[in-house]
Amino acid sequence: MSKLKQIYNKLCKHFGPQYWWPGDSPFEVVVGAILTQSCNWQNVELAISNLKKEKILSIKELYNVKTSKLQKLVKPSGYFRAKAKKLKAFVYHLIKYHKGSLKIMFKQPLSKLREELLSIHGIGPETADSILLYAAEKPSFVVDAYTIRIGQRLKLFKRSKYNEVKEFFESNLQKDVKLFNEFHALLVALGKDYCKKSRPKCDICPLLKICQ
């Protein structure tokens, strides 16, 4: 069994199932993926709850809502002007090229869809992969700050570039949606407990036992 798979198994045992992505629909996953950029999930929930309360958590409603109103609703998730613009950019794109249908958009093969997502304003590699994995359910491994920090701390790799780390995970694991889904969520869980930026030493990190 590969080292990565062993780490995955340990994490599963330690943290249990993570039930990601928290969201009721693929579109809510997309919205959450944009809103959670450099922001904790708790604040995203406040913003999403605002959108639900106003009944504008849908492609059509987001397209029609005034930008100033959208800004006010997403305010709790921070960068509210930037994020309102990004949400608008996504729904405009969806309506212009895919009849406003995520289902149609997601019909494309993974690599082509990834490229298209990356071309949309406000969608970078992590957000694109989150959408691919958690909304479109395609096997695209999601890398975030925790993934890189944990990997380096466990000496799995030295590199810190997004695509290199992504490639490391994808080439050492089965391309399985469920596995990628759970693994990323578990790395976030581990990071929150043991691999904070503010705590450079993680002496109680349970994973160190596997990795030496």
Added chain:
DNA sequence: ACCCAGGTGGCCC
């Protein structure tokens, strides 16, 4: 009063 969170785009060199 800090410090940070499930990043990205736009500069500059």
Added chain:
DNA sequence: GGGCCACATGGG
């Protein structure tokens, strides 16, 4: 191709 910086709120 990398290194900065702005973007902004709520919780510890």
